[in-house]
Amino acid sequence: MEQIKDYIATHKDRFLSELVELLKIPSISADTAFSQDVLETAKAVEKSLIDAGCENTEICETKGYPVVYGDKIIDPDLPTILVYGHYDVQPPDPMELWESPPFEPVIKKTELHPDGAIFARGACDDKGQMFMHVKAVEFMIKNDQLPCNVKFMIEGEEEVGSDSLADFLEDHKEKLSNDIILISDTGMMANDVPSITTGLRGLSYVEVEVTGPNRDLHSGIYGGAVPNPINVLNKMIASLHDENNHITIPGFYDKVEKVSDEERAEMAKAPFSLDAYKKALDIADVQGEKGYTTAERYSIRPTLDVNGIWGGYTGEGAKTVIASKAYAKISMRLVPDQDPEEITELFTKHFESIAPKSVKIKVTPHHGGLPYVTKTDSVGYKAAAKAYQATFGKTPIPERTGGSIPIVALFEQVLESKTILMGFGLDSDAIHSPNEHFGVWNYLKGIETIPYFYKYYTEMTS
Ligand code: BES
Ligand code: MN
Ligand code: MN
Numbered sequence: 001m002e003q004i005k006d007y008i009a010t011h012k013d014r015f016l017s018e019l020v021e022l023l024k025i026p027s028i029s030a031d032t033a034f035s036q037d038v039l040e041t042a043k044a045v046e047k048s049l050i051d052a053g054c055e056n057t058e059i060c061e062t063k064g065y066p067v068v069y070g071d072k073i074i075d076p077d078l079p080t081i082l083v084y085g086h087y088d089v090q091p092p093d094p095m096e097l098w099e100s101p102p103f104e105p106v107i108k109k110t111e112l113h114p115d116g117a118i119f120a121r122g123a124c125d126d127k128g129q130m131f132m133h134v135k136a137v138e139f140m141i142k143n144d145q146l147p148c149n150v151k152f153m154i155e156g157e158e159e160v161g162s163d164s165l166a167d168f169l170e171d172h173k174e175k176l177s178n179d180i181i182l183i184s185d186t187g188m189m190a191n192d193v194p195s196i197t198t199g200l201r202g203l204s205y206v207e208v209e210v211t212g213p214n215r216d217l218h219s220g221i222y223g224g225a226v227p228n229p230i231n232v233l234n235k236m237i238a239s240l241h242d243e244n245n246h247i248t249i250p251g252f253y254d255k256v257e258k259v260s261d262e263e264r265a266e267m268a269k270a271p272f273s274l275d276a277y278k279k280a281l282d283i284a285d286v287q288g289e290k291g292y293t294t295a296e297r298y299s300i301r302p303t304l305d306v307n308g309i310w311g312g313y314t315g316e317g318a319k320t321v322i323a324s325k326a327y328a329k330i331s332m333r334l335v336p337d338q339d340p341e342e343i344t345e346l347f348t349k350h351f352e353s354i355a356p357k358s359v360k361i362k363v364t365p366h367h368g369g370l371p372y373v374t375k376t377d378s379v380g381y382k383a384a385a386k387a388y389q390a391t392f393g394k395t396p397i398p399e400r401t402g403g404s405i406p407i408v409a410l411f412e413q414v415l416e417s418k419t420i421l422m423g424f425g426l427d428s429d430a431i432h433s434p435n436e437h438f439g440v441w442n443y444l445k446g447i448e449t450i451p452y453f454y455k456y457y458t459e460m461t462s
Pocket of ligand 2: 086125126158185
C-alpha cells in the first residue's frame, strides 16, 4: 500500500488537470438553464470510472438527473464498499464576489493552503472530494491492490434535496447491495487535526407567505391603519426564538435526544478556538442557545434560521408602499430523534396560530431529511481511524457536523448499511459561497488515505 505515495507523486499533475476539467462544467442542479451541463457532467463522471478500470458503468435514469454507476467486483465473497458522492453543484451567485470565475478553475495559495487550493464551484462540494475516490480506486485497480469489491453511485441532485433517490434505492436494492458505504462530502477539523464525521443534522425547510391587503397600497394614505405583511412577518419570525435563543414552537424539542454529560465532555476536548472562529467570520461575538457551547450549537442542537426574506420595494431610491405580500424561506436543522415531517407540521401549526387575524398565511414545505449519528465502536469507524493513523500519523477525532446529507439516513433504512464519512475539506473552504476552494494537499491526502480504508476494512471483516 506504500506504493500509493509514489503513484500520487507520478500522477499528481494529471489528477489535478482531470479534476480541473470536471470543474469546468457548470452542473448546477437548481437551475434548469444548466440541465445539459448536468447531463454532460454525468457522462464525464462515467468516463472517469471507465478510465479508472471500473466495469458495468451505466448512466441510470431517475425521475430527475441520472445516477452514475460503476463497479469492480473481484470476488463476491469479499466485502463490498459502496462509494456515494454527487456531481451537481450549488449555484455560484453572487457572481460579483468571485475573485476568479466559478467555472474557470485556478490554483492559488492561501494561508491555510500553502501548497495551493483549487478555486471553483464544486471544488470541495463535492466534485473534488468525489473524484478522490475515483483516483484512489484507479490506483488500486491499476496496481493490483484492490482488496475487496467496490461500487460507485454518484448522483446529480444532492444540492436540491435528492428527490429521486428514495425510489432509486428501492428499485436498485440488489445492484447497490454492500457491506458499508463510504462518503467524502463533509469536512475535517484542520489539516493537522484529522477528524471523522460521526453525525449529520437533519433538515426541515419551509417557505412562508403572508398576505395583507389585496393590493400594494400607498403607505401614506393607508399606513398605520392596515396590516403591513412585512412588519407582521418580521414580528412573527422574531417570536420564534425566546430571550435565551430557544425555539418557541411547542413540541419542537420533545424528541431531541439528550446527549450525555460524558459525550459533551468528550466533545469539549476537541481543539476549538472561539477567538479564531470569531476572527475568521469577522464577528465581535457569537450568538446561540443559552447553556450550550459554540461547537454544541452547530452540531448537537437543532436550529431555526431565516435563509431569505423578501417583499415590498427593494429597488433604487424610495417608494412609499405597503406591500400586499411578504415571504421568507426558513430552515430548521434537526438532531436525533427529530422527524422532519413532524417538525414541518409543528412549525406550520404554530406559525398559523401566531398570525394576527388581519393577515392570511401560507406555509409550503420544501425538501427535508433525517439526522444521522454513528458509533465509534463499529468496524467501519475503526478501519477509517486506522487509515487516518497510517497517513496523518494521528488518531482522528470523531466529530458531529452541522450540515445535512439526507441520503445517509435513507441508506440505513433502505439498504440497511452504515455510512463512514471521511471528509477532507475545511470549514473555511467556502462551500456554497463565492470563492469555494479545495486544498491541493487535502485532495492528494484523501487519495492517499482512501486505499488504507479498503485495506483495513477488508482485513478487519474477513
Ligand atoms: N456536502 C454538503 C453537506 C455537508 C457539508 C455536511 C459540510 C457537513 C459538512 C451537502 O452537499 C449539502 O450542502 N447539503 C445540504 C442539504 C441538502 C438537502 C440541500 C445542506 O446541508 O444544506
Ligand atoms: Mn455535498
Ligand atoms: Mn452542498
